[in-house]
Amino acid sequence: MQLIPDEIDFAAYMVDPEVHAVRPASDWLQDTIDAFYAPPDTSAVPTMLWQKTRSKVAFRRGEVSVWAGINGHGKSMFLSQVELGLCYQGERVMVASFEMKPVKQMQRMSRQAYAGRDPTRQFLCDFHRWSDGRLWMYDHVGAVEWRKLLAVMRYAVHTFGITQFVIDSLMKCVRGEDDYNAQKDFVNELCAFAQTHQVHIHLVHHVRKGESETSVPGKFDIKGAGAITDMVDNVFIVWRNKKAERDGNGEPTCMVACEKQRNGEFEGKFGFWFDLDSQQYLEAAEDVANRYSLGNG
Numbered sequence: 383m384q385l386i387p388d389e390i391d392f393a394a395y396m397v398d399p400e401v402h403a404v405r406p407a408s409d410w411l412q413d414t415i416d417a418f419y420a421p422p423d424t425s426a427v428p429t430m431l432w433q434k435t436r437s438k439v440a441f442r443r444g445e446v447s448v449w450a451g452i453n454g455h456g457k458s459m460f461l462s463q464v465e466l467g468l469c470y471q472g473e474r475v476m477v478a479s480f481e482m483k484p485v486k487q488m489q490r491m492s493r494q495a496y497a498g499r500d501p502t503r504q505f506l507c508d509f510h511r512w513s514d515g516r517l518w519m520y521d522h523v524g525a526v527e528w529r530k531l532l533a534v535m536r537y538a539v540h541t542f543g544i545t546q547f548v549i550d551s552l553m554k555c556v557r558g559e560d561d562y563n564a565q566k567d568f569v570n571e572l573c574a575f576a577q578t579h580q581v582h583i584h585l586v587h588h589v590r591k592g593e594s595e596t597s598v599p600g601k602f603d604i605k606g607a608g609a610i611t612d613m614v615d616n617v618f619i620v621w622r623n624k625k626a627e628r629d630g631n632g633e634p635t636c637m638v639a640c641e642k643q644r645n646g647e648f649e650g651k652f653g654f655w656f657d658l659d660s661q662q663y664l665e666a667a668e669d670v671a672n673r674y675s676l677g678n679g
Contacts, residue, residue, distance in 0.1 A: 429441065448611065460636065476548070528571070
C-alpha cells in the first residue's frame with residue numbers, strides 16, 4: 383500500500399496536540415510491576431530475527447534508532463531485512479525512502495523474502511498479498527520538508543495504525559549538511575513523535591569520510607550535529623568488509639555494531655555474511671540463503 387502525498391490533505395496533521403501532565407510517581411506502579419513481571423498476554427517486543435541478535439536488541443515503542451554507515455556499505459539493504467522481520471512479527475511498518483522508488487524497494491525485499499535471485503510470479507503475488515496490513519510505502523523520491531513528513535507520519539498512525547517508521551535518510555529531510563540546528567530540531571521532533579504516538583522510528587544517516595573504507599566507523603563519526611546521537615535511543619553502525627569479500631577468507635562480510643541502546647543492556651558487534659543472490663544477511667558463512675525464507679515459515 384502506498385501513501386501518495388498529492389492525493390491526501392495533511393493540513394490537519396501538521397501539529398501534534400500538546401499534552402502537559404505532572405503526576406505522582408505511584409501512578410506508574412502497575413507499569414513498573416509489568417516491566418519486571420510481564421503479564422502473560424503481553425506482546426513480545428519486536429527485535430531482529432537473527433538468532434544471535436534476538437535476546438540482545440529490541441525495537442521498543444517510544445524510541446528512535448539511528449542507522450549509520452559509509453555510503454554503499456549496505457545500511458538500507460540491511461534495514462530492508464529488518465523491516466521484513468518486523469512485518470513477520472506483526473508490526474505495521476511504513477517506509478519513507480527518499481532515495482529509492484517503492485518498486486525497487488519491493489524488488490529487493492521480494493528477493494530477501496524468497497531467499498533467491500528470481501522469485502516466481504506466484505511468490506510475488508503471494509508476498510505482496512501477505513504485505514497488506516503489514517507494510518506501507520510513502521511514494522515520494524527526493525527532498526522533503528521534515529514538518530510535512532511528520533504530518534504524513536501522524537496521518538499514517540491515525541489511519542493505518544503504523545507502529546514502526548523507517549526514514550531513509552536524514553539528509554533528504556534537512557537542507558544543508560552544516561545546518562546543525564535544523565538537524566537537531568528534526569531529530570528532537572522525531573523523539574517527541576515516537577514518545578507521543580508510542581511508535582519506533584528508524585532513521586538512516588551517513589558517517590563522515592574517513593581515511594579509507596577499511597576503517598570501521600563509530601558513533602562519533604556520524605555526520606552533523608553531535609546532538610543526534612545524544613538524543614536518540616539507539617545507534618547502529620553498518621560496515622561492509624570489502625577485504626573479506628575480495629579474499630573469501632571466511633570472515634564476516636558485514637559488521638553491525640550496536641553502539642548505544644539506552645533501554646537495553648547490550649552494546650557490541652554482530653558479524654554477518656551477505657548473500658548476493660538473495661540479498662540476505664546470513665548468520666554464518668555456511669548458512670544457505672533460504673534459512674530465512676518466508677516460504678519456510
